[in-house]
Amino acid sequence: MKIFFVTPSFFPATYYGGPIFSTYNLARALTKNGLDIRVISTNANGKERLDKPTGIFIKDSENLQIKYYKSLDSRGTSISLLTNLKNDLKAADIIYLVSVFSPPTPLTLYLSKKLNKPLVIAPNGELGSWCLNQGSRFKKLWLKLFISPFIKRIYWHVTSEDEEKMVRAVYPNAKTFVLPNGIDLEEFSSLPFEKNKSFYDTYTGFSCAGKKIIVSMGRLHKIKGFDILIEAFHALQKEFSNAVLLIAGEDFGEKSNLEKMINQYNLNNKVFLVGKLDGDEKLEFLHNADVFALASHHENFGMVVVEALACGCAVVISKKVGIYQQLMNYDGGIIVDNDSDGIKKGIIELLSDNQFVKNKAANGLRFVEEKYNVKNIANELVDIFSAIIGDWNDTSAY
Template sequence: MRILNICAYTWQSGGPPKIIFDHTEVVLRYGHQVDILSPISPGEKPYPVPDGARLILCQRTPVISRFFREFSIELYQYLQQHVHEYDVIHCHGLWHFGTLAPFMIDRTVAKVITIHGVLDRWVYAHHNWKKQLMDTLAQKAYLQRADLVQINNSDEQDDVLRYLGHSHSNIVIIPNGVKVSDFTTLPSKGNFRQKFGLPTDKKLVLFMSRLNAKKGLDLLLPGFRDYVRQYPDTVLALAGSDDGYEATARQFIDQHNLGDSVRMVGMLTGDDKKAALADADLFTLPSYSEGFSMAVLEAMAAGTPTLVSDRVGFGEVIRKHEAAGLLAHLTVESVTIGLEKLLGDDKLRQRITLNAMALVKAQYDIDVVAKQLLDEYSKIVRSK
């Protein structure tokens, strides 16, 4: 098959590029062709591309793309010229120009849309007037026309039903996956602390995600403040690129004199990310909304115990799988209590680590989930 993924394939885009990268490595091993079509702006850094795949970059159209997200005349022109070279076009997210354009141009090539959590009530409520305008123009109709809608969990099934007003004719739950082998061997403990000047005699709590309002930093920062007042032998590392919340976070840290207890280390990649997971006593993401958090999945694969909200995309699975992580409510007090419970109980963290690693290996290894999606591609291509 010839497969085209359409996504803002940059480091600034969060989880989808990583998901596409890992899936593509598996799909290429099965002998298929994969291209990735991405809008990009000056200054953005493209995400790495697996050997054998092709990345096609299209400049966002100035001015218009500020209001119509990802708008790119170059992207539209590429699709006009090449759309029929593909068997499957896979669009990632909604309300992006790259999700609309293939439907505007063609009715014959099989099309897939992955929701990536954007129909969650919390997410949908933000910039809602723009979304309602695009829904009126085309988005709902195009989602209905998709040959396959991929969702990550049963909550997203409810979200699609609420959004469309009825069920979609072909919707399938396929979770995100992680390349478990990437986390078999981690950097030696202490590397991350040494590189970023973090104390070696304090426990380390790690937040590693975009600095965005939806990630629950308004819960984590005051929750950690209350915790560290009682247990000053702990440091919180905030690792992630700014996505609108860095200034607020810095203001909170300064206002509450947390400079020695909270460190901002920027976005981590490659060995630095693995070193952070190896050094951390606890990973936390009290997010308001995630389609299916790759950051949490990677922490679990690395053997780092997790304190997360039940909105990370697979909270119920974590809850049911013999406590593969600790779930916090979306309150400051719950975050504080979670920190106290986990950081105060070494045996509980060890038990969570073992349960989480077993869960990831059994259900979320990339070889398993990528093959599921590939099989769904084959079904819709045969049906066209």
């Protein structure tokens, strides 16, 4: 079975955050499963460009085949990709399109019809109400011109029941299947059992031994609600004056506003914006904390929450994070309203009882191991792809 991914950016373009890792993990797992996976993308990585050969398929260590085209901007606009896309897709059994609002999307949809190929779209939360309201006129026009004419052809890969509702709020008759993002649990297996808070000394400039460490992670964008988190942290100083908050992530236009808040609340020695972290440093950042907190206004899934849980960290998340209901079923974290008072109370609840926080972390880890192992998710997706091909071959309505 040949599955061709089309995406404006691809690993190691970590500038774009969670979707890069989830798409990469999925493509690798499907390759290990024996599928012929080919990724058609660009070398976009924010303001930088990936140092990769362009215009040819290259294999990574897992035999995953990737073709990077030269991008003209940070959005993955590539003339060479568009010029060669028809030839690249001819051999596909299924086209798997990552993103709704991206430069390759219109042509990919058109070619899926011209080449008579089934098409799966992974919207990654782009059809959520919060996202649609950002640049709403442009996005409504985009959907009308480029998505709606092909809607009967599209299968939607949504990562949670909440995201399924979001897609069907726009397209009531959408063909959807719910399958979460997954992680490679082997990447987390080398983490030590004990926490080492001196790890954070480099970021703070002082010893963090004996401190209560709260962390968060994500691109510094207003959708992530870091302003809510900082406000909550300020409010809990009476209960935990020894607490420290560290936020990791690339600036997406919100850093200066967050710095103003930090100065306004006189938290310069309490709150630290540490920049983007990758690899082992990222995992240690999550593992060694007492609490991970996420106050996003919208997360269709919440990959970083799964990563924090896999690192053995207890979490506080809002009901705006797509996986909150499943996490509640495992009693694997504190779920709160998306406001500073809710976040504050959730953090205090965890920090106030060492055994309670250990129990939550253990439940959260079990939740990840049972629900988000990418190997199991890839097995399910192979069956879904087979069913889509069967449905496609049996249907003449497209």
